[in-house]
Amino acid sequence: MSHRIIKALYIDDDAALGRLVQRILGRRGYEVEHVATAEAGLARLAEGGIDVVILDHDLGTTSGLAVLEDLRAREHAPPVVYVTASTELSIAVQALKAGAVDYVVKAIGDDFEVLLVAALEQAVERARLMRAKEEAEQQVRQAKDRAEMLLAEVNHRVANSLALVGSLVRMQAGAVKDTGAKAALAETQARITAIANLHRSLYTSTDVQQVDLAAYLETLVGELGNSITASGKTPIVKLDAEPVSIKTDRAVSVGMIATELVTNALKYAYPVGEGEVRVSVSRTPSNQIMLSVADDGIGWTGDGTAKGSGLGGKIIAAMSKSLGASLEYHSQPVGTLASITFDEKLGC
Template sequence: MPHRPLTVLYIDDDVALGRLVQRILARKGYAVEHVGDAEAGLARIAEGGIDAVILDHDLGTSSGLEVLARLAGSEGAPPVVYVTASSELAIAVQALKAGAVDYVVKTIGEDFEVLLTAALEQSVERARLLRAKEEAEREVRDARDRAIVLLAEVNHRVANSLALVSSLVRMQAASVQDAGARAALAETQARITAIGNLHRSLYTSDDVRTVDLAAYLETLVRELGHSMSAAGRTPDIRFEAVPILMKTDKAVSIGMIVTELVTNAIKYAYPEGTGEIRVSLAREPDGATLLVVADDGVGWSGQGPATGTGLGGKIVGAMARSLGTSIDYARQAQGTRVTIRIVEDEPAA
């Protein structure tokens, strides 16, 4: 409770009853102001400083329901206890639907005093709790907004740092004469770019919990092509996808898998020249995400798994395990088709 006396506005055209209510509530420590009509009551409420309103149903030329209707559109309006001389339940129901927090039927004797005081105390306490709840919710929203801004800034800084590292690796690759070393550095740059692009997607996203997988992979594949072109290869990469929201941690793993599979196809699928590499992303009827990387190159012999024994193969295997899935290398007459099926534990919102 505030240290000052609570100020109650009593709106009723009955002057005698107004004085009675003032005496009743004064004994309870309330400061009571009395006005005799709706317009005067609304004007006093608009001035501020009213903690609660006692509103009579019959105001002579108007109804208390009209006052409730006008208060309904006012932000921060005080709680209203509705008073009526009628015992008809319909009036009470109308008043409560219109925004009153409680109602009291006028009677002669101590019952009216007890009921009015109890209703007033409950309405004031309810208003206090509601204000406290709104304030707590506002503080939570403000804290969440600050956290989102800070997280976006962190992702921004990480993306910029990784872009700098990627540029340093590219510069190092340009100064290396050995073709094998240049290729290894290009692959390293592609892996760094895959993670950097994810952080770039996060700081431009409204929800850092999820990533637009199609947009992320499109950027990743495009930059991967540029990176490998700088290393002396000219891949023709086709990308086709539908928009799919994916949890951030899973998007990282998928990005790393795509990086390794596309890099592998660029290196080995077309030893005599260049050809097409296709990356597609689709949603299956059961909600699973289907990722396919395919080419029309020399393919693989079919002897043993096609995941390889080098670093790339180990990365693909580790990422697949983190996704709870496996890599399917399909045998084809020409080329290689790699399929990854990802099922989300919980749908990304």
């Protein structure tokens, strides 16, 4: 127990017993205030400064249970030790259910003093521990809020920096004359954009550990569509995605794979620039996630492989491995369908 004087409020219409309790607890280092009615007790509690309440069951015109009900609705109400002259267990049960932390049966002799002091000490200590717990939880919440705010700011700055890098790459692509170099720079700019969009999704999200895959891919597909229009080509990129949330690091892999597959489809499926690329995200019957990119062009060679086997293929293989998946190409009457299927939480 602390050496600080404990202030107790004793609510009982028995004035003689009130004086007795004041003497008993005064010897134990308590400062006891006595009031005779529930109204006076509640008014005193509203003023504050009370550490513990000793509440009698029979208050004449009302019951101590009514006081307990009133205190239950008050924030940071002090703990209550219930006292009663009755030995009926039902009264003690009612009091404990109504919010009392302990109860003591009134009796003449030393037993009442010992039991009352023990109940008060436990009630005060329990209240102290509860306050310490609430303060610690509040500090944890504040620290978490600060960390999330800082992380959101980091993601914001990273997204802006990557967007700037992407713009510089696009400017460089516009300055070079070599067709191959121009295409390589355009692909690099698309990869940078994929990662930048992820960070943009994170700093606008309330959960930095999870990414709404449909919203992320919608932004990504929109960026790819804009870059296609700017290049003078006319293929359309469409997205059909079910609501799916995955971990942030896995979303990076999915975004990179989608970028490479869409880029490959645009490069090889429609040489003349007309057509449609369809990106979809769905759950399989086994509750896995499937990402697929399909076109109606000429990208499929017919021998089980797709055109293009350079850096894009290596990126797809690496990202698929991180997801615990592998890329599959499916035969279609027209065009190419490429897909990966992976578990939401598993992977390397």
